[in-house]
Amino acid sequence: MATNDRDRRRSFIRQVGTVALASVLPACAGRPSTATRAHVVVVGGGFGGATAARYLRLWSEGSVDVTLVEANPEFVSCPLSNLVLAGERKLADLSFSYDGLRRRGVRVVLDTVISLDPVRRSVGLLGGERIDFDRLLLAPGVDFAYEDLPGLQAAAAREHVLHAWKAGPQTLALRRQLAAMPDGGVYAITIPLAPYRCPPGPYERASVVAAYLKAHKPRAKILVLDANAEIVSKKALFAKAWAELYPDIIEYRPNCELRDVHAATRTAILDFEQVRADVLNVIPNQRAGELARVAELRLINQRWVEVDWRSMESTSHPGIHVVGDAIFAAPAMPKSGHLANQQGKLAVAAILELLAGRLPSPTPLLTNTCYSFIDARNAVHVASVHRYDAGQKTMLPVAGAGGLSAMRNEFEAKIASAWALNIWADTLA
Amino acid sequence: MKKLHFSLVALLGLAAAWPVAAQDDTLARNLVASCANCHGTDGHAVKASGMEALAGADAAKTLQKLHEFKSGVRPATVMQQIVKGYTDEELALIVGYLARQK
Numbered sequence: 281m282a283t284n285d286r287d288r289r290r291s292f293i294r295q296v297g298t299v300a301l302a303s304v305l306p307a308c309a310g311r312p313s314t315a316t317r318a319h320v321v322v323v324g325g326g327f328g329g330a331t332a333a334r335y336l337r338l339w340s341e342g343s344v345d346v347t348l349v350e351a352n353p354e355f356v357s358c359p360l361s362n363l364v365l366a367g368e369r370k371l372a373d374l375s376f377s378y379d380g381l382r383r384r385g386v387r388v389v390l391d392t393v394i395s396l397d398p399v400r401r402s403v404g405l406l407g408g409e410r411i412d413f414d415r416l417l418l419a420p421g422v423d424f425a426y427e428d429l430p431g432l433q434a435a436a437a438r439e440h441v442l443h444a445w446k447a448g449p450q451t452l453a454l455r456r457q458l459a460a461m462p463d464g465g466v467y468a469i470t471i472p473l474a475p476y477r478c479p480p481g482p483y484e485r486a487s488v489v490a491a492y493l494k495a496h497k498p499r500a501k502i503l504v505l506d507a508n509a510e511i512v513s514k515k516a517l518f519a520k521a522w523a524e525l526y527p528d529i530i531e532y533r534p535n536c537e538l539r540d541v542h543a544a545t546r547t548a549i550l551d552f553e554q555v556r557a558d559v560l561n562v563i564p565n566q567r568a569g570e571l572a573r574v575a576e577l578r579l580i581n582q583r584w585v586e587v588d589w590r591s592m593e594s595t596s597h598p599g600i601h602v603v604g605d606a607i608f609a610a611p612a613m614p615k616s617g618h619l620a621n622q623q624g625k626l627a628v629a630a631i632l633e634l635l636a637g638r639l640p641s642p643t644p645l646l647t648n649t650c651y652s653f654i655d656a657r658n659a660v661h662v663a664s665v666h667r668y669d670a671g672q673k674t675m676l677p678v679a680g681a682g683g684l685s686a687m688r689n690e691f692e693a694k695i696a697s698a699w700a701l702n703i704w705a706d707t708l709a
Numbered sequence: 710m711k712k713l714h715f716s717l718v719a720l721l722g723l724a725a726a727w728p729v730a731a732q733d734d735t736l737a738r739n740l741v742a743s744c745a746n747c748h749g750t751d752g753h754a755v756k757a758s759g760m761e762a763l764a765g766a767d768a769a770k771t772l773q774k775l776h777e778f779k780s781g782v783r784p785a786t787v788m789q790q791i792v793k794g795y796t797d798e799e800l801a802l803i804v805g806y807l808a809r810q811k
Binding site: 335338339618621622625626629633641644645646647649661663664665667678680681682683685689691692694695697698699701702703705706709 | 735736738739740742743744745746747748749750754755757758759760786787790791792793794795
């Protein structure tokens with residue numbers, strides 16, 4: 281009883297203090313204590329990096345200089361890009377310039393980092409420029425492990441057998457292949473062993489393409505060749521939707537690891553059979569983007585960057601923060617744009633504390649909400665909340681929190697579109 | 710009201726109280742950032758999204774809603790799942806921070 285009273289009183293005092301002092305000392309938190317302006321370089325302008333660049337400017341109230349290095353002049357959203365394949369969205373509607381970040385004072389450099397000197401604290405760019413930094417934030421994204429697929433070594437083969445797993449020209453090219461596929465044709469999609477970017481994405485893709493085929497090419501088939509033993513994410517929801525909506529269109533085959541590809545005949549080579557398709561869509565094995573190797577960051581399983589979750593710093597390179605799909609995820613944490621955005625903000629909070637000579641929050645928290653479309657008008661979600669566990673030194677899902685949709689529904693398709701508008705703005709505006 | 714609050718803090722010792730308050734304000738800011746993906750930066754939802762604007766919303770009303778999501782009284786698709794990841798103290802910080810946004 282006494283403890284409760286004391287807790288309540290302390291909580292009240294803290295809230296009152298927050299309200300009162302926010303009005304008299306608005307800019308104390310996060311302002312660097314040094315007289316010279318700190319400079320943070322962000323490399324990679326996807327959900328993680330762009331969010332970090334934006335929030336560095338927002339939360340430092342313009343007192344930290346920020347440079348974003350990104351090769352692509354446009355941000356193209358992977359979320360919602362499966363709807364482009366289904367002919368339900370235009371890629372242009374998912375594409376954004378970095379002008380919003382420029383307006384916030386971010387210097388955007390369209391280039392590629394090819395070297396890093398962690399002692400001198402500078403990065404070297406393909407174009408020749410060297411940029412010094414006080415702290416560095418890397419958002420390398422994922423690279424495809426094409427070395428696993430001899431038949432896709434040639435660039436020409438990769439234009440024939442598409443991944444469309446990074447939204448952009450490949451998305452449009454795969455849309456053209458699907459549109460040109462004859463009624464009665466076979467669209468085969470191969471799914472790599474987890475972990476890979478966007479766990480439910482391949483199943484969403486099969487769903488929305490099935491909706492397209494059902495309406496326009498009702499005799500066509502989809503073959504889902506999954507290297508995993510079962511549907512990786514939202515299993516019951518996808519399985520029910522496929523059984524009810526697409527029973528004669530989608531054929532799901534688990535434990536089908538892709539060994540090679542014969543691109544000219546669009547043939548997937550599996551352990552015990554070869555599957556020929558009219559459109560072959562290979563989502564290759566994945567690993568942290570090349571930038572992680574350039575920076576020589578410690579990797580787990582030779583693929584993913586190990587980070588300290590309290591600051592998102594590389595465990596091998598303190599002072600270098602890493603966010604997004606490139607990191608070795610915590611238990612039950614998917615590689616999603618939503619989490620990359622959240623990790624970007626976590627890293628920024630830590631960077632500003634560290635620049636001010638303080639320790640980052642010992643108890644960071646991340647949420648994930650991920651919507652998948654079943655068709656253009658119905659969606660499902662999975663959500664989770666993750667907290668730092670000091671004992672296990674990782675983020676753990678909060679027991680009792682998070683969950684899935686009860687059933688695909690139209691309301692959540694509207695919410696999925698609303699989510700997209702808000703996360704794009706939170707990342708880029 | 711603010712004047713009253715400030716005197717109370719002063720009474721309790723400004724020097725001792727302010728770091729805690731600053732920490733709480735930073736914590737509130739960080740927590741609200743975890744809502745921003747769906748509800749907009751600092752609760753400023755994109756108008757065209759149709760999401761309810763939480764910036765400037767009455768703290769007590771928002772807090773009541775969050776507790777209703779938590780208890781299951783208020784039906785929802787995802788909020789009843791997300792809200793259970795936050796402590797009651799964190800929810801109080803979140804609604805206070807959102808209410809202060811213009």
